[in-house]
Amino acid sequence: MLCQLCGQREATVHFKEVINGVTRELHLCEVCAEKEGFLSKSFPLPDFSLPSLITGLTEFDTVLPKKEKKCPGCGLSYTQIEKKGKMGCSLCYQTFEEYISPLLEKIHGRVLHRGKVPRRGKMRSKIERQLYQLRQELDKAVKKEEYERAAKLRDKIKKLQKDENFPTTN
Amino acid sequence: MKIFQQLINSPSQWIKEEGPEANIVFSSRVRLARNIQGFVFPPWASNSELKKVSTEILEAAGKSKYFKVSSVIDMEKLSFLERRFLLERHLISDEFVDNGKYRFLVATEGEIISLMINEEDHLRLQSILPGLQLMEAWKLSDKVDNDLEEYLNYAFSPQRGYLTSCPTNVGTGMRASCMIHLPSLVATNRIRDVLKGVSQLGLITRGLYGEGTSSRGDFFQISNQVTLGLKEEQILNSVERVTRRVVEEEKRAREVLLKNNSAKIKDEIGRAYGILTNAYLISSEEALQLLSKIRLGIGLGFLSGLKIGILNELFILIEPAQIQIMEGKSLNPFSRDRTRAKIIKEKLTIHPPGQMHGCMDV
Ligand SMILES: [Zn+2]
Ligand SMILES: [Zn+2]
Numbered sequence: 331m332l333c334q335l336c337g338q339r340e341a342t343v344h345f346k347e348v349i350n351g352v353t354r355e356l357h358l359c360e361v362c363a364e365k366e367g368f369l370s371k372s373f374p375l376p377d378f379s380l381p382s383l384i385t386g387l388t389e390f391d392t393v394l395p396k397k398e399k400k401c402p403g404c405g406l407s408y409t410q411i412e413k414k415g416k417m418g419c420s421l422c423y424q425t426f427e428e429y430i431s432p433l434l435e436k437i438h439g440r441v442l443h444r445g446k447v448p449r450r451g452k453m454r455s456k457i458e459r460q461l462y463q464l465r466q467e468l469d470k471a472v473k474k475e476e477y478e479r480a481a482k483l484r485d486k487i488k489k490l491q492k493d494e495n496f497p498t499t500n
Numbered sequence: 501m502k503i504f505q506q507l508i509n510s511p512s513q514w515i516k517e518e519g520p521e522a523n524i525v526f527s528s529r530v531r532l533a534r535n536i537q538g539f540v541f542p543p544w545a546s547n548s549e550l551k552k553v554s555t556e557i558l559e560a561a562g563k564s565k566y567f568k569v570s571s572v573i574d575m576e577k578l579s580f581l582e583r584r585f586l587l588e589r590h591l592i593s594d595e596f597v598d599n600g601k602y603r604f605l606v607a608t609e610g611e612i613i614s615l616m617i618n619e620e621d622h623l624r625l626q627s628i629l630p631g632l633q634l635m636e637a638w639k640l641s642d643k644v645d646n647d648l649e650e651y652l653n654y655a656f657s658p659q660r661g662y663l664t665s666c667p668t669n670v671g672t673g674m675r676a677s678c679m680i681h682l683p684s685l686v687a688t689n690r691i692r693d694v695l696k697g698v699s700q701l702g703l704i705t706r707g708l709y710g711e712g713t714s715s716r717g718d719f720f721q722i723s724n725q726v727t728l729g730l731k732e733e734q735i736l737n738s739v740e741r742v743t744r745r746v747v748e749e750e751k752r753a754r755e756v757l758l759k760n761n762s763a764k765i766k767d768e769i770g771r772a773y774g775i776l777t778n779a780y781l782i783s784s785e786e787a788l789q790l791l792s793k794i795r796l797g798i799g800l801g802f803l804s805g806l807k808i809g810i811l812n813e814l815f816i817l818i819e820p821a822q823i824q825i826m827e828g829k830s831l832n833p834f835s836r837d838r839t840r841a842k843i844i845k846e847k848l849t850i851h852p853p854g855q856m857h858g859c860m861d862v
Pocket of ligand 1: 333334335337338339341360362363425475
């Protein structure tokens with residue numbers, strides 16, 4: 331089903347509202363849902379509650395065939411991206427890393443950036459590295475079912491994101 | 501459309517002025533691709549997303565000191581002819597000509613710096629300078645980029661660099677190119693080998709109007725292919741170094757032509773001048789071919805009264821959309837050929853060449 335607002339991306343967020351006794355159904359993509367205020371946190375991890383994180387992980391990693399998994403930023407699958415030859419959003423680079431990496435190697439003969447870094451990016455990179463490490467630890471904690479530790483790491487990540495008020499890239 | 505009129509009335513500064521190696525190098529251009537964090541890339545974006553991101557970028561440009569005197573053009577409001585006009589002036593790409601909503605061009609006075617908003621990427625920033633000045637063009641783009649970044653949150657990853665719609669642009673997001681005029685390499689049939697050598701060095705060669713076009717008027721473009729894994733300066737150095745080598749090849753070919761065929765070259769240049777200043781009707785193809793000879797003639801020092809800048813201007817002015825926009829109406833091919841002949845005659849006789857003489861202008 332396509333999103334009712336933009337009509338472009340797959341609807342992945344579904345709501346039922348009851349207003350004055352009338353039931354209304356809403357089917358939105360994550361981008362529109364976030365814009366409309368239906369998601370508290372925007373991508374990359376829309377909902378950070380522990381159970382959804384775990385199901386989120388299994389959903390992304392095992393249930394869906396990899397090319398069909400949807401980018402949380404734009405809702406596109408790699409099959410769609412491949413067909414058009416254009417990435418959907420900045421998160422696609424990370425979401426479809428396993429396809430992008432060999433592609434970049436083929437196009438550029440290299441895969442890592444060595445050029446200019448935006449001034450804000452310089453600060454952001456540092457925080458991103460921390461975030462990345464924390465997320466890795468969180469992954470491990472979840473896999474080992476150390477939920478208390480995971481909850482603490484989750485709070486740390488949230489705080490880091492909020493404190494710096496950085497929109498999350500990668 | 502008042503803003504568009506301004507653009508018509510102010511000729512591109514980079515075309516008229518003469519830069520280093522002006523006899524052979526027409527222009528140097530550095531284009532940067534940037535996207536805004538949190539927005540879907542243009543090829544996939546909805547109209548409301550395009551609208552939102554274009555508003556953000558236009559606001560940023562409005563605050564930037566580099567765009568104090570500039571024109572903002574809503575592509576949707578232009579006719580096909582007007583869009584072709586901008587393409588012929590090297591302000592927009594082929595892709596941008598095919599209209600769409602919420603696509604904007606911002607161009608500074610003199611058209612040295614310009615922005616395409618919502619082309620394939622949210623932002624394409626271009627600096628273009630006359631002659632061989634790639635580093636200067638980069639410095640300009642770099643400064644404008646830094647300034648815009650004060651107001652925009654670019655999509656950037658420490659591993660992949662600036663994130664772009666197409667993976668071929670990711671990393672630096674930079675395309676550096678030089679437009680060069682190589683009539684003698686064409687005349688001596690050496691052009692194929694030289695261009696092959698260029699592509700073997702990992703660079704791209706193209707015709708006058710970018711991707712997929714054949715060379716017209718003996719103009720070629722050299723640009724980088726790789727955008728990821730190298731520093732901007734490394735990329736620029738390689739494009740500039742290779743361009744210099746091609747320039748040397750062209751100079752050598754000119755010497756050879758002069759040495760072996762001096763009379764024939766002089767005859768060709770003289771005839772070209774004769775036709776261009778006397779023709780009553782001329783097609784753009786014939787005009788390009790003959791103007792190329794005149795441009796070569798100036799480089800060889802034969803037409804001392806004529807300036808390269810005027811020739812460069814003519815190469816643009818004789819294009820179909822330029823002629824029709826300047827005349828203020830659409831013309832059939834016959835009237836276009838008539839008007840073209842008039843424009844050329846005017847430009848070449850206002851600045852009459854001196855006596856033809858044989859000394860080389862090195
Ligand atoms: Zn939507
Ligand atoms: Zn995406």
